[in-house]
Amino acid sequence: MFADRLINAIDKTQNPSVIGLDPQPELLPPSLRNEHKDKYGDSIEAVTKAIVEFNRQILHELKDIIPAVKPQLAYYEQLGWQGIKAFEETIAAAKKEGYIVIADGKRNDIGSTSAAYANAFLGKTKLFEKEISAFDVDAITVNPYLGSDGVAPFIDVCNKQEKGIFILVKTSNPSSSEIQDLQVNNKPVYLHVAALIKKWETGKGDRGFSSIGAVVGATHPNEAREIRSILPKSIFLVPGYGAQGATANDTMPCFDKQGYGAIINSSRKILYAYKEMKNMNFASAARNAAEHMKNDLHTALKSADIFPW
Amino acid sequence: MFADRLINAIDKTQNPSVIGLDPQPELLPPSLRNEHKDKYGDSIEAVTKAIVEFNRQILHELKDIIPAVKPQLAYYEQLGWQGIKAFEETIAAAKKEGYIVIADGKRNDIGSTSAAYANAFLGKTKLFEKEISAFDVDAITVNPYLGSDGVAPFIDVCNKQEKGIFILVKTSNPSSSEIQDLQVNNKPVYLHVAALIKKWETGKGDRGFSSIGAVVGATHPNEAREIRSILPKSIFLVPGYGAQGATANDTMPCFDKQGYGAIINSSRKILYAYKEMKNMNFASAARNAAEHMKNDLHTALKSADIFPW
Numbered sequence: 001m002f003a004d005r006l007i008n009a010i011d012k013t014q015n016p017s018v019i020g021l022d023p024q025p026e027l028l029p030p031s032l033r034n035e036h037k038d039k040y041g042d043s044i045e046a047v048t049k050a051i052v053e054f055n056r057q058i059l060h061e062l063k064d065i066i067p068a069v070k071p072q073l074a075y076y077e078q079l080g081w082q083g084i085k086a087f088e089e090t091i092a093a094a095k096k097e098g099y100i101v102i103a104d105g106k107r108n109d110i111g112s113t114s115a116a117y118a119n120a121f122l123g124k125t126k127l128f129e130k131e132i133s134a135f136d137v138d139a140i141t142v143n144p145y146l147g148s149d150g151v152a153p154f155i156d157v158c159n160k161q162e163k164g165i166f167i168l169v170k171t172s173n174p175s176s177s178e179i180q181d182l183q184v185n186n187k188p189v190y191l192h193v194a195a196l197i198k199k200w201e202t203g204k205g206d207r208g209f210s211s212i213g214a215v216v217g218a219t220h221p222n223e224a225r226e227i228r229s230i231l232p233k234s235i236f237l238v239p240g241y242g243a244q245g246a247t248a249n250d251t252m253p254c255f256d257k258q259g260y261g262a263i264i265n266s267s268r269k270i271l272y273a274y275k276e277m278k279n280m281n282f283a284s285a286a287r288n289a290a291e292h293m294k295n296d297l298h299t300a301l302k303s304a305d306i307f308p309w
Numbered sequence: 310m311f312a313d314r315l316i317n318a319i320d321k322t323q324n325p326s327v328i329g330l331d332p333q334p335e336l337l338p339p340s341l342r343n344e345h346k347d348k349y350g351d352s353i354e355a356v357t358k359a360i361v362e363f364n365r366q367i368l369h370e371l372k373d374i375i376p377a378v379k380p381q382l383a384y385y386e387q388l389g390w391q392g393i394k395a396f397e398e399t400i401a402a403a404k405k406e407g408y409i410v411i412a413d414g415k416r417n418d419i420g421s422t423s424a425a426y427a428n429a430f431l432g433k434t435k436l437f438e439k440e441i442s443a444f445d446v447d448a449i450t451v452n453p454y455l456g457s458d459g460v461a462p463f464i465d466v467c468n469k470q471e472k473g474i475f476i477l478v479k480t481s482n483p484s485s486s487e488i489q490d491l492q493v494n495n496k497p498v499y500l501h502v503a504a505l506i507k508k509w510e511t512g513k514g515d516r517g518f519s520s521i522g523a524v525v526g527a528t529h530p531n532e533a534r535e536i537r538s539i540l541p542k543s544i545f546l547v548p549g550y551g552a553q554g555a556t557a558n559d560t561m562p563c564f565d566k567q568g569y570g571a572i573i574n575s576s577r578k579i580l581y582a583y584k585e586m587k588n589m590n591f592a593s594a595a596r597n598a599a600e601h602m603k604n605d606l607h608t609a610l611k612s613a614d615i616f617p618w
Contacts, residue, residue, distance in 0.1 A: 022422070025436060033437060042439045074418060074425035078434040080443035081397055085390040108452065109383060109415055110482040110548075113331070116383035125387040127334060128342060130351045134389035143417065145454045145477060147484030168454060173419040175456030182493040182501055189498065192491055239419075 002138055002164030003209035003235055007260060009067035009100050014309045015294045016255075018102065018237070019062065019286075020267025021071040021090060023051040027272050029282040044079055048086040051079075054282070055090045058271065059097045061283035062290050068100035068138075070237075070265055091137055101137040102237065106168060108143040108150045115153035122165075123157040139164035141215055141237065144193050151200060155212060159202055164211040164235075169193050169227055172217025172240030190223065194230040204233050209261060213237055216254055218246035218264065225253040228261075236262040242269035242293070248300035259306035266293055311447055311473030312518035312544055316569060318376035318409050323618045324603045325564075327411065327546070328371065328595075329576025330380040330399060332360040336581050338591040353388055357395040360388075363591070364399045367580065368406045370592035371599050377409035377447075379546075379574055400446055410446040411546065415477060417452040417459045424462035431474075432466040448473035450524055450546065453502050457509070464509055464521060473520040473544075478502050478536055481526025481549030499532065503539040513542050518570060522546055525563055527555035527573065534562040537570075545571040551578035551602070557609035568615035575602055 010016050025033075025047050032050050040046035059069065071094075076087035094101045107117040116125075121140040124131040142154055142165045154165045170180055170190040180190040194214065201210045210233045216224045218240035228236070236254040240246040241264050254262035266289075273289035274282035301307040319325050334342075334356050341359050349355035368378065380403075385396035403410045416426040425434075430449040433440040451463055451474045463474045479489055479499040489499040503523065510519045519542045525533045527549035537545070545563040549555040550573050563571035575598075582598035583591035610616040 024425075025434075037437050042437045044436065044441060047436045072418075072422055072425075074416070074422045074429065078425045078429035078443050080429075080441075081390050081394040083443065084393045088390055104418075106416075106418055106452070107383075109381075109413075110480065110553075113381055113383045116333075116381075116387045120383065120387035120389075125334075127353065127356045128346050128351045132353060132389075134387050134392065143415070143452050143454055145452055145488055146480050146482055147487030147489070149482050149484040171419065171455050173455055173458050175458040178456030178505060179454055179498065179502065180456070182491075182498060184491040184493055184498075189488065189491060189493075193488065196487060244419075 001162045001205045002158065002211040004205035004207045005138065006068065006100050006164070006235060006263065007207040007209060010263065013065055013067045015065055015067060016263050016297060017066055017290065017293055018068040018070050018263045018265045019058070019066055019270050019290065020104070020265050021055055021069050022075045022267045022271065023054060024075060028054055029274055032282070044082045048079055048082045052086050052089045052093070056093045057283040058286050059093050059099065061287045063097040063099065065287070065294060066099070066290055068102060068263060069094050070102040070104050072267070073103060073105040088135065091135060102166070103135060103137040103140045106141050106143045108146055110146060111149040111153060114150045118154045118157040122154065122163040123161055139166060139213070141166045141168065143168050144196065148196070148200070155200055155202060158211050164213060166213040166215050166237040167193070167197055169197070169214045170216050170220050170223045172219045172244055172246070176217065191226060191230065194227045197231060197234060201233065209233055209235050215239065218251045218254065219244060221250045221253045228253060228256065232256065234261070237265065238262050239265045242266040248296040251297070252300055252304045252306070255301070255306055257306060259301050259308035264297060310471045310514045311467065311520040313514035313516045314447065315377065315409050315473070315544060315572065316516040316518060319572065322374055322376045324374060324376060325572050325606060326375055326599065326602055327377040327379050327572045327574045328367070328375055328579050328599065329413070329574050330364055330378050331384045331576045331580065332363060333384060337363055338583055341591070353391045357388055357391045361395050361398045361402070365402045366592040367595050368402050368408065370596045372406040372408065374596070374603060375408070375599055377411060377572060378403050379411045379413050381576070382412060382414040397444065400444060411475065412444060412446040412449045415450050415452045417455055419455060420458040420462060423459045427463045427466040431463065431472040432470055448475060448522070450475045450477065452477050453505065457505070460509060464511060467520050468511055473522060475522040475524050475546040476502070476506055478506070478523040479525050479529050479532045481528045481553055481555070485526065500535060500539060503536045506540060506543060510542065518542050518544050524548065527560045527563065528553060530559045530562045537562060537565065541565065543570070546574065547571050548574045551575040557605040560606070561609055561613045561615070564610070564615055566615060568610050568617035573606060
């Protein structure tokens with residue numbers, strides 16, 4: 001099941017990091033931009049080919065030290081169907097290199113429509129008779145605003161296909177408080193969402209974790225501690241480290257007492273590390289930054305006395 | 310601006326209806342299924358071509374009586390990049406026939422990522438130097454769970470490109486109460502979201518409405534009345550009529566006292582009307598069902614004494 005696969009991959013790399021694959025055309029390395037512009041002109045084809053090549057080299061370079069990647073749908077959608085084709089090619093490359101793939105789409109809708117999203121990312125779509133898998137990632141992020149019947153179709157597919165979801169609880173952005181921190185019976189909305197996730201859990205794997213995870217921003221360590229106490233068996237997908245300002249120490253409340261149960265995301269700081277490391281090619285720079293992040297998390301886990309390896 | 314374009318289109322057709330283009334392969338007419346299966350086999354290509362043909366015929370048949378269509382992204386995503394290509398072809402066909410196009414994606418994320426979604430659907434994406442429009446619809450549905458900084462990039466693009474958004478306030482599904490109805494200072498969460506929308510409004514058009522709209526389920530007429538009183542100048546996109554059980558009378562609180570400011574959605578009851586009308590081809594059956602819906606809304610608007618034409 002998904003939670004076991006993820007925890008095992010974290011053990012194998014001794015690294016609870018996930019790299020966000022958020023390709024922004026203007027941040028791609030100039031060499032790659034120029035090469036593709038010369039070949040294909042200033043076109044969507046050129047940009048999407050450059051993105052896939054960028055992702056492939058990063059994925060190849062980091063495969064022994066990073067357990068999981070998280071492509072962000074928005075950056076592919078902004079290039080239309082060719083962007084979605086690049087998203088599919090990125091997923092295929094990531095799976096071939098052995099990564100766990102978490103699609104960041106924050107999808108949700110009413111029940112029947114949520115079922116179509118669940119099929120798209122985690123399950124199967126029936127054509128005329130044959131079934132296909134559109135994206136076939138390991139997990140996807142899900143928005144909870146519509147309640148149980150919007151989430152249930154994802155959970156069904158998780159159970160059938162051994163996949164996972166991460167439900168938004170407390171997000172990393174500054175204005176997350178506006179709705180998520182509203183007080184309901186002296187408890188913020190995000191703790192009510194955590195209580196719903198507790199209700200939705202459908203069992204845990206051999207490694208002790210559920211495949212119904214939570215998104216909890218590293219920028220809110222106190223809130224993370226509260227959510228962890230309600231959801232001891234959920235894996236937390238943790239954005240906010242690095243470019244958004246949270247430190248490795250800030251992420252510690254997301255882990256359990258054994259140093260498991262959280263995976264910390266970094267996107268721009270890893271992908272575009274080449275900008276800070278002038279004498280290195282972009283993939284080596286990304287590896288360098290990823291190793292730095294791993295060491296940073298190791299140091300924090302050790303000083304929190306929960307280093308598991 | 311968007312709100313004016315939408316209200317003018319409603320006036321022209323004397324019809325506050327929007328048709329949801331939610332193509333489910335198993336519900337396509339057998340003739341269309343067989344024709345495409347014979348030509349292209351049991352393949353994604355066959356299904357996506359059948360979907361585009363289905364949409365095109367419906368769009369052509371309804372163009373003089375329906376002002377707007379609402380393709381639901383989930384049903385296209387479940388067919389991978391070829392599904393998104395079919396989504397683009399559907400948008401192009403709809404615009405050519407003169408429809409207002411509202412993408413139903415319920416997108417949202419943190420600020421920088423929301424900007425990429427806003428570019429994808431409403432704005433422009435920069436390639437190397439050139440800018441392109443990926444989907445270029447008139448409006449998109451947006452989820453509010455992340456607060457202001459997730460919504461602001463959409464509003465920026467709305468202002469620049471004369472587009473619109475519809476923010477989820479109170480959704481039509483049974484479990485919408487779980488989060489949306491939580492009581493905060495004796496007021497449900499959905500009214501706090503309505504108050505945020507009020508704050509986000511950036512002015513109104515010649516027809517008196519703002520381009521920052523709200524999604525309000527027809528299945529909750531009392532809640533709609535409350536939301537309307539907080540947001541007198543927002544256009545409500547109203548799901549829940551028809552297949553989900555709400556009647557035309559249930560949708561009346563979504564309109565203002567002049568009978569404007571709401572657009573009522575129906576998807577399955579129109580698209581797949583051929584199933585109930587055995588001697589008609591699918592496009593004529595859809596037209597028949599759409600005319601029935603228009604008459605139904607007219608009757609309700611008249612008996613509520615707010616018929617505007």
